[in-house]
Amino acid sequence: MVFASASIGFHRFGLGPRSGDLSLLGDDPRGVLLDELDEPGIALLRGGDLLSAAEIITERHRQDRLPRGYLAAAIRRLSFFVPIDRRVFEAEVQARIDRALIVRTGLVERLVTFWMNHFVVETGANGTVRRTAAAFEREAIRPFVLGRFEDMLVAASRHPAMLSYFNSAISVGPNSVIGRQSGRGCNENHARELLELHTVGVEAGYSQADVTALSKVLTGWSYRGASGDDELADDYGCFWFVADAHEPGGQRVMDVDYPQTGLDQGEAVLSTLAAHEATARRIAWKLVRHFVSDHPAPDIAEEVTAVFLESGGDLKACVRTLLLHDKAWGPVVKIKSPGEFLWSALRALGLGIDVAQVARVLSALGQPLWNPHAPNGFPDHADSWLAGNAMTDRLDFAEELAARVRIDLDPLALTDAVLGKRCSASTREHIARAQTRSQALALLLMSPEFQRR
Amino acid sequence: MPPTCISSGSFVAWSRTPRTVYAAPRDPRMVVVILRGALDGLAVVPPIGDPNYARLRGELAIGVAGIGRILSLDGFFSLHDAMRTLHAHYVAGDTLIVHAVATPYRDRSHFDGQDVLESGMPGPRDTVSGWLNRAVLELPVGDQIEVARPVGLAISPTVPLIFRGAAPTLTWTPPNFQSASPDTQSRLLELYGEIDPALLRAFVEGREIDSLSGHGDVPVPRTKTAGPSFREAAEGAAKLLAAESGPRIAALVFDGWDTHANEGAEHGKLARLLAALDDALDGLASGLKSVWHDTVIVVITEFGRTARINGNEGTDHGTATTAFLMGGAVKGGRVVADWPGLGNSQLHQGRDLMPTTDLRAVLKGLLRDHLGVSEFALSQRVFPSSIAVRPLNGLIG
Numbered sequence: 056m057v058f059a060s061a062s063i064g065f066h067r068f069g070l071g072p073r074s075g076d077l078s079l080l081g082d083d084p085r086g087v088l089l090d091e092l093d094e095p096g097i098a099l100l101r102g103g104d105l106l107s108a109a110e111i112i113t114e115r116h117r118q119d120r121l122p123r124g125y126l127a128a129a130i131r132r133l134s135f136f137v138p139i140d141r142r143v144f145e146a147e148v149q150a151r152i153d154r155a156l157i158v159r160t161g162l163v164e165r166l167v168t169f170w171m172n173h174f175v176v177e178t179g180a181n182g183t184v185r186r187t188a189a190a191f192e193r194e195a196i197r198p199f200v201l202g203r204f205e206d207m208l209v210a211a212s213r214h215p216a217m218l219s220y221f222n223s224a225i226s227v228g229p230n231s232v233i234g235r236q237s238g239r240g241c242n243e244n245h246a247r248e249l250l251e252l253h254t255v256g257v258e259a260g261y262s263q264a265d266v267t268a269l270s271k272v273l274t275g276w277s278y279r280g281a282s283g284d285d286e287l288a289d290d291y292g293c294f295w296f297v298a299d300a301h302e303p304g305g306q307r308v309m310d311v312d313y314p315q316t317g318l319d320q321g322e323a324v325l326s327t328l329a330a331h332e333a334t335a336r337r338i339a340w341k342l343v344r345h346f347v348s349d350h351p352a353p354d355i356a357e358e359v360t361a362v363f364l365e366s367g368g369d370l371k372a373c374v375r376t377l378l379l380h381d382k383a384w385g386p387v388v389k390i391k392s393p394g395e396f397l398w399s400a401l402r403a404l405g406l407g408i409d410v411a412q413v414a415r416v417l418s419a420l421g422q423p424l425w426n427p428h429a430p431n432g433f434p435d436h437a438d439s440w441l442a443g444n445a446m447t448d449r450l451d452f453a454e455e456l457a458a459r460v461r462i463d464l465d466p467l468a469l470t471d472a473v474l475g476k477r478c479s480a481s482t483r484e485h486i487a488r489a490q491t492r493s494q495a496l497a498l499l500l501m502s503p504e505f506q507r508r
Numbered sequence: 509m510p511p512t513c514i515s516s517g518s519f520v521a522w523s524r525t526p527r528t529v530y531a532a533p534r535d536p537r538m539v540v541v542i543l544r545g546a547l548d549g550l551a552v553v554p555p556i557g558d559p560n561y562a563r564l565r566g567e568l569a570i571g572v573a574g575i576g577r578i579l580s581l582d583g584f585f586s587l588h589d590a591m592r593t594l595h596a597h598y599v600a601g602d603t604l605i606v607h608a609v610a611t612p613y614r615d616r617s618h619f620d621g622q623d624v625l626e627s628g629m630p631g632p633r634d635t636v637s638g639w640l641n642r643a644v645l646e647l648p649v650g651d652q653i654e655v656a657r658p659v660g661l662a663i664s665p666t667v668p669l670i671f672r673g674a675a676p677t678l679t680w681t682p683p684n685f686q687s688a689s690p691d692t693q694s695r696l697l698e699l700y701g702e703i704d705p706a707l708l709r710a711f712v713e714g715r716e717i718d719s720l721s722g723h724g725d726v727p728v729p730r731t732k733t734a735g736p737s738f739r740e741a742a743e744g745a746a747k748l749l750a751a752e753s754g755p756r757i758a759a760l761v762f763d764g765w766d767t768h769a770n771e772g773a774e775h776g777k778l779a780r781l782l783a784a785l786d787d788a789l790d791g792l793a794s795g796l797k798s799v800w801h802d803t804v805i806v807v808i809t810e811f812g813r814t815a816r817i818n819g820n821e822g823t824d825h826g827t828a829t830t831a832f833l834m835g836g837a838v839k840g841g842r843v844v845a846d847w848p849g850l851g852n853s854q855l856h857q858g859r860d861l862m863p864t865t866d867l868r869a870v871l872k873g874l875l876r877d878h879l880g881v882s883e884f885a886l887s888q889r890v891f892p893s894s895i896a897v898r899p900l901n902g903l904i905g
Contacts, residue, residue: 179764221768222768222769222770222820222822225769225820226819226820227819227820229819234819239819239820240818240819240820241818241819241820242768242769242818242819242820242822242824243768243818243824243825244766244768244769244824247616247617247825251617251619257617257619257620257632258633263615263616263857266616419685428763428764429544429545429618429763430618431618431619438667438706441706441707441710442667442710443667443710443713443714443717444713444714444715444717444718445710445714446707446710446711446714447687447688447693447711447714447715447717447718448685448714450688450692450693450696450711451685451686451687451688452685453688454688454689454692455685455686479703481699481702481703482699482703485695485696485698485699488695489695490691494689494691494692494695497688497692498692498695498696498699501696502699503699503700503703503704503707506707
């Protein structure tokens with residue numbers, strides 16, 4: 056058994072230790088990481104002020120219908136009237152702040168971030184995605200990060216945020232009832248990324264014909280209210296299979312025939328793709344690259360792939376395999392992403408943060424909330440976050456943060472509590488010699504041991 | 509509120525200057541603008557003279573009576589109404605448009621397409637280095653020039669593939685925080701120097717960039733949550749390129765061109781993006797005014813979009829598209845195109861504008877005539893296996 060340091064465990068697999076976490080746990084953090092995986096409901100996020108995507112879409116519809124002109128202006132001035140977009144954003148970010156600061160290790164939150172960067176939606180894409188991206192995370196990602204991959208794939212593919220992001224909701228089979236009446240047709244956006252990004256990957260060798268066929272398979276996948284002018288109903292904002300928009304007839308995708316003619320056709324394709332060996336390999340490799348290194352020993356990814364295939368895509372089993380693999384505890388190389396840096400810094404210093412600050416800092420450091428600017432997500436290479444003035448930006452922020460720390464905090468004690476045995480003599484020396492407490496803390500947050508994981 | 513921006517910008521640059529290869533004192537600047545997501549070339553430079561154009565483009569056929577205004581170019585091609593700056597420079601002889609152009613990539617994955625566009629390799633997933641980085645290694649270095657010292661900058665926190673490689677590169681983002689105290693900075697430099705050379709290098713570079721861009725001199729807005737706009741990125745680039753001791757080659761990356769649905773004609777999603785791009789070009793042109801005669805801006809994208817409108821008033825991934833060259837050094841005022849036509853049998857695989865010009869020919873002509881990179885190096889190292897792709901002549905001058 057390789058020595059698995061508590062400090063590596065917290066920084067590499069979690070959101071960083073809070074003061075006291077390392078000493079409580081002794082030297083082997085595997086137990087506490089594995090325990091977190093078994094905690095019931097640990098991945099879920101619920102709360103009275105968190106609305107479902109359907110509720111958000113419905114509420115927005117209502118607010119859009121408020122009368123225009125003088126009366127509308129009067130209503131909007133009432134103090135209790137909060138536009139739905141702002142209400143949603145504030146409640147959602149606040150819930151993430153509360154969660155990130157309170158969890159034991161943060162392993163599950165890291166998994167949520169990982170999967171949100173796999174099933175990417177961008178808030179910058181359009182208003183519906185902007186309003187429902189966080190709900191997408193709660194409804195399509197969180198329930199399955201410790202469950203089955205296929206379930207996540209299905210939930211993500213049916214979610215209004217994803218359907219809106221890929222313009223799927225308006226994609227119509229050209230020979231369907233609606234297609235023939237309206238002359239509308241389909242687009243390939245969702246189909247192509249479903250193959251390339253969500254499942255088998257471009258190296259699996261599918262063709263344009265496969266993309267075209269899958270785009271037809273997915274026609275009819277929509278949600279109530281997608282067109283904006285539907286009448287409000289109980290299921291407004293919910294997934295809705297529009298049979299009249301679905302391309303009739305069977306399809307062939309990646310050498311498999313799908314004779315089904317309805318929603319079950321798409322479900323069958325998703326099921327096949329979720330279990331595909333190429334999917335297993337890609338997911339395993341991405342997990343290992345994210346948590347361990349850009350060039351991991353191949354046997355880690357091979358073991359995770361095997362577990363994925365044997366277990367039918369059991370993601371908890373995959374993560375357990377990764378954590379228990381000795382080579383997953385190798386040298387610290389990767390630079391923390393801006394989000395990992397922000398949460399671990401707040402946890403280390405015992406500081407809170409408000410919603411506006413989180414949004415500002417993450418944008419400034421290059422990882423705006425739920426908005427990665429491309430369907431392949433934020434970069435995940437070790438040096439992705441090292442370029443240019445990224446590090447001076449981090450220092451500027453670290454200094455801003457360190458200035459807020461309460462006055463009785465002992466920087467050296469905190470250094471030991473946060474970095475444990477990984478702290479080098481040089482880092483300790485520079486922190487000890489700092490001329491102010493806040494300078495010492497800024498140096499701690501910027502030390503190589505804190506920046507790398 | 510979450511940012512509602514449609515894009516991020518990024519730019520990277522080098523300070524290495526090939527001025528000695530020229531008899532006359534020239535000090536060329538080059539800006540590469542990469543549009544990620546696949547620009548619809550047929551929408552931005554509509555071939556209104558092609559008999560099939562109106563039929564293929566349906567409701568999006570701007571320039572057709574009743575659908576939308578256009579800016580006139582040469583009678584056959586016109587320009588989208590949002591591109592006012594580009595058009596003004598066309599009229600002034602500083603804009604050259606290349607149509608029906610494509611990289612050698614013929615499939616339709618954004619990410620593979622971007623790999624080929626930025627790596628300069630014949631195929632995807634060969635992503636060790638980018639063509640612009642390799643071109644920098646080939647710049648003629650004269651004895652008047654100081655040893656290459658990177659003074660780079662990027663408005664994204666990551667290095668785009670086009671810049672990756674052996675030549676030192678830097679990136680820059682507009683400042684969002686108050687600058688940390690110089691004392692803390694120097695202590696951190698000392699610490700990195702002792703135990704982490706990679707962080708040291710990153711931090712030293714970041715400080716140089718910050719000082720070049722004037723960070724620390726100006727108060728930073730505390731409320732900003734959106735990423736930089738196209739124009740902010742462009743103005744940052746221009747300021748640095750125009751500086752006497754600043755970098756000479758830069759690139760900006762603008763995202764968001766993947767118009768699968770509701771692309772719009774004169775107004776709409778694409779028009780808004782084009783207006784933002786045109787505004788960025790104006791920012792570049794204004795900032796580079798003093799060195800305009802030595803400047804080339806080249807705008808490229810990974811591939812084009814389908815010739816026909818899809819079922820959702822948008823366009824899917826296609827093949828050939830347009831590229832733009834703008835700057836005082838450009839021999840402009842014309843559209844360069846070996847026009848393939850838009851008839852069904854003339855389309856690539858029956859669906860896309862057929863590529864008739866290899867984008868590498870454009871870039872090779874530019875790198876040879878503007879920056880002085882040798883043809884041999886261009887065919888062997890900058891764009892490997894491209895000996896059959898001859899550089900386009902007469903782009904510069």
